[in-house]
Amino acid sequence: xxxxxxxxxxxxxxxxxxxxxxxxxxxxxxxxxxxxxxxxxxxxxxxxxxxxxxxxxxxxxxxxxxxxxxxxxxxxxxxxxxxxxxxxxxxxxxxxxxxxxxxxxxxxxxxxxxxxxxxxxxxxxxxxxxxxxxxxxxxxxxxxxxxxxxxxxxxxxxxxxxxxxxxxxxxxxxxxxxxxxxxxxxxxxxxxxxxxxxxxxxxxxxxxxxxxxxxxxxxxxxxxxxxxxxxxxxxxxxxxxxxxxxxxxxxxxxxxxxxxxxxxxxxxxxxxxxxxxxxxxxxxxxxxxxxxxxxxxxxxxxxxxxxxxxxxxxxxxxxxxxxxxxxxxxxxxxxxxxxxxxxxxxxxxxxxxxxxxxxxxxxxxxxxxxxxxxxxxxxxxxxxxxxxxxxxxxxxxxxxxxxxxxxxxxxxxxxxxxxxxxxxxxxxxxxxxxxxxxxxxxxxxxxxxxxxxxxxxxxxxxxxxxxx
Numbered sequence: 001x002x003x004x005x006x007x008x009x010x011x012x013x014x015x016x017x018x019x020x021x022x023x024x025x026x027x028x029x030x031x032x033x034x035x036x037x038x039x040x041x042x043x044x045x046x047x048x049x050x051x052x053x054x055x056x057x058x059x060x061x062x063x064x065x066x067x068x069x070x071x072x073x074x075x076x077x078x079x080x081x082x083x084x085x086x087x088x089x090x091x092x093x094x095x096x097x098x099x100x101x102x103x104x105x106x107x108x109x110x111x112x113x114x115x116x117x118x119x120x121x122x123x124x125x126x127x128x129x130x131x132x133x134x135x136x137x138x139x140x141x142x143x144x145x146x147x148x149x150x151x152x153x154x155x156x157x158x159x160x161x162x163x164x165x166x167x168x169x170x171x172x173x174x175x176x177x178x179x180x181x182x183x184x185x186x187x188x189x190x191x192x193x194x195x196x197x198x199x200x201x202x203x204x205x206x207x208x209x210x211x212x213x214x215x216x217x218x219x220x221x222x223x224x225x226x227x228x229x230x231x232x233x234x235x236x237x238x239x240x241x242x243x244x245x246x247x248x249x250x251x252x253x254x255x256x257x258x259x260x261x262x263x264x265x266x267x268x269x270x271x272x273x274x275x276x277x278x279x280x281x282x283x284x285x286x287x288x289x290x291x292x293x294x295x296x297x298x299x300x301x302x303x304x305x306x307x308x309x310x311x312x313x314x315x316x317x318x319x320x321x322x323x324x325x326x327x328x329x330x331x332x333x334x335x336x337x338x339x340x341x342x343x344x345x346x347x348x349x350x351x352x353x354x355x356x357x358x359x360x361x362x363x364x365x366x367x368x369x370x371x372x373x374x375x376x377x378x379x380x381x382x383x384x385x386x387x388x389x390x391x392x393x394x395x396x397x398x399x400x401x402x403x404x405x406x407x408x409x410x411x412x413x414x415x416x417x418x419x420x421x422x423x424x425x426x427x428x429x430x431x432x433x434x435x436x437x438x439x440x441x442x443x444x445x446x447x448x449x450x451x452x453x454x455x456x457x458x459x460x461x462x463x464x465x466x467x468x
Contacts, residue, residue, distance in 0.1 A: 001088035001128065003045070003080055004095065010076030011047070011102075012040040015066045025083065042140075044078045048100045049130060050138055054118070061102055075103040088128045263372045270365045277358045284351050288423075291344060295430060298336060302437050305329065306444075330441060337434060344427070355420065359413065366409060373398070 005021035008014040014037060032038050047053045047064070056064075066073040079099040082089065089096050091112075098121065099110040109121045147155060 001086055002083050004083040005081040006045065007079040008044050010066050010073040011044050011064060011078055012066060013037045014040065015068055015073065046138055048078050048080050048098060049125065058104060062104055064102060075101060077101040089124060090127055263368060267368045267372065270361060270368055274361050274365065277354060277361060280354055284347065284354065287347065291340060294340060302333060305333065362409065
């Protein structure tokens with residue numbers, strides 16, 4: 001493999017595109033005047049193949065561009081065509097083109113006119129023998145003279161670099177560093193093992209102590225179990241005794257329960273009767289209200305009739321048909337009043353009887369409630385009070401409650417009596433009003449009759465006067 005052609009454009013002193021070919025496969029010599037571009041040609045090859053122009057800053061890339069007169073150059077490239085007939089490069093072509101393009105903000109590689117990365121290019125060159133660890137495949141100007149005049153130690157160092165032993169020296173130093181780190185880690189591991197052994201010894205001692213503790217703890221639990229077993233046996237005996245006492249007191253409890261159930265059923269029955277009586281009283285009260293409303297209507301009708309009678313008195317000279325009509329209306333009103341009075345007389349005894357039954361039922365209910373309270377007191381008195389003071393306090397509370405119940409019943413009875421008295425008084429007032437109305441009606445009838453007689457007499461006198 002050898003360089004077959006080099007093309008340069010915009011790189012340093014090469015403003016225009018310059019192609020240099022052909023190259024020999026053996027040796028090539030470039031000669032020319034000073035300033036003709038020999039060094040820049042060498043730098044162009046080095047720019048593509050070596051690692052010296054890698055990681056360039058923007059100002060360094062700008063320095064590689066042509067800075068002559070004329071239009072400003074913004075990019076440059078160097079292209080090298082290799083003869084790959086011996087397949088030294090791992091590409092199945094006889095010619096391989098490698099180009100590097102540089103600008104103020106770009107740095108790109110092209111392999112056979114295809115963009116590739118710098119890593120791919122370096123790997124390709126290393127596969128062909130251009131190793132970055134041995135950069136002496138390119139010998140710069142003055143290196144041979146420097147090597148010839150250098151002392152033996154420098155030449156030895158240079159030969160080692162050319163032979164590639166520096167890489168192994170670096171690896172050796174790295175290995176020594178790793179060895180030292182490994183020894184340090186080994187010391188740390190030994191210290192850790194020593195600490196673990198000491199800790200294991202301590203744990204063995206604690207293990208023996210734990211065994212002793214478990215032994216004594218087992219004995220303690222055995223003793224606790226024995227004590228609890230004795231306590232359980234004593235408790236069961238006491239429970240058996242209490243069960244026997246409970247069975248003995250079961251008959252008395254059953255008797256008291258029967259009495260309580262009988263009193264409860266009797267109380268329930270009394271409550272039912274009271275509800276029925278209350279329902280009937282409510283019905284009678286509604287009927288009474290209805291009767292009162294009807295009486296009010298009759299009174300209104302009667303007042304209206306009185307007004308009509310007054311109108312009739314003013315119109316004494318009315319016709320006889322009006323008189324008959326008024327008498328019929330009066331007779332109807334008398335019939336309705338008598339009928340309502342009869343119904344009221346029939347209802348009042350029932351109302352009085354229901355009131356008496358309600359009073360008797362209330363008294364019986366109070367007696368049953370008192371009897372039930374006494375039974376409850378007798379049933380739970382033995383277990384309810386622990387001291388005489390508690391019993392006396394309970395008796396006082398019960399007496400206070402009974403007195404309050406008696407007062408409530410007395411108040412209820414007095415209210416009922418007041419209601420009955422008020423009803424009687426209202427009934428008497430209504431009867432008095434009805435009597436007065438009857439008297440007024442009778443008086444009105446008399447007045448109507450007298451007026452009628454006077455009218456008839458006047459008619460008769462007027463009828464007989466011409467003959468006299």
